[in-house]
Amino acid sequence: xxxVTQTPRYLIKTRGQQVTLxxxxxxxxxxxxWYQQTPGQGLQFLFEYFSETQRNKGNxxxxxxxxxxxxxxSEMNVSTLELGDSALYLCASSLGGSExxxxxxxxxxxVL
Amino acid sequence: xxxxTQPEKLLSVFKGAPVELKCNYSYSGSPELFWYVQYSxxxxxxxxxxxxxxxxxxxxxxxxxxxxxxHLKKPFAQEEDSAMYYCALKYNNAGxxxxxxxxxxxxxxx
Numbered sequence: 001x002x003x004v005t006q007t008p009r010y011l012i013k014t015r016g017q018q019v020t021l022x023x024x025x026x027x028x029x030x031x032x033x034w035y036q037q038t039p040g041q042g043l044q045f046l047f048e049y050f051s052e053t054q055r056n057k058g059n060x061x062x063x064x065x066x067x068x069x070x071x072x073x074s075e076m077n078v079s080t081l082e083l084g085d086s087a088l089y090l091c092a093s094s095l096g097g098s099e100x101x102x103x104x105x106x107x108x109x110x111v112l
Numbered sequence: 113x114x115x116x117t118q119p120e121k122l123l124s125v126f127k128g129a130p131v132e133l134k135c136n137y138s139y140s141g142s143p144e145l146f147w148y149v150q151y152s153x154x155x156x157x158x159x160x161x162x163x164x165x166x167x168x169x170x171x172x173x174x175x176x177x178x179x180x181x182x183h184l185k186k187p188f189a190q191e192e193d194s195a196m197y198y199c200a201l202k203y204n205n206a207g208x209x210x211x212x213x214x215x216x217x218x219x220x221x222x
Binding site for chain 2: 003004031033035042043044045048050055056058090092094100101102103104105106
């Protein structure tokens with residue numbers, strides 16, 4: 001099976017812009033989770049989607065949002081970008097229960 | 113709130129030496145604990161989870177609820193074990209939400 005894929009892999013934006021990141025889960029997986037990884041804060045949970053519904057949400061401002069489509073692909077959006085949003089954004093997919101989560105390679109976002 | 117602490121940012125050992133990567137957590141309920149590993153230029157991947165009680169690549173980890181710890185151990189380190197290791201916690205009814213520790217970089221010297 002193909003692994004979790006994320007697009008784009010690298011992105012440069014300026015403050016105030018918005019960005020949309022995409023995650024395609026492993027075929028058959030219905031849960032997609034998003035994480036932000038920074039040198040200062042480490043890996044932090046953003047949100048999880050399961051069957052097109054947000055199942056969990058981390059402690060991030062409302063500028064961070066996401067959605068999941070009927071084919072389980074997920075997007076996350078960050079509006080009004082700030083310098084501190086520069087990070088590696090990881091998504092992970094799983095079947096949906098307590099099974100193993102498989103991580104994608106990440107999208108590296110740089111906000112100038 | 114749940115929290116995961118990995119006290120060592122860097123652990124350096126010689127090949128063949130025992131390794132122990134420490135992980136402590138704070139959570140009042142019954143957590144599920146994991147160790148994830150990230151080798152150079154590779155994705156984050158699951159190494160082991162406490163409910164499986166299995167040994168992967170010679171690594172083991174025992175959940176100690178009394179000490180709220182989930183330390184990762186290997187009796188004889190290999191150079192290919194050099195990587196970033198993350199301890200993570202999932203609490204009951206939390207879907208797939210993981211709380212990660214800050215990570216420990218393990219360097220195994222020849």
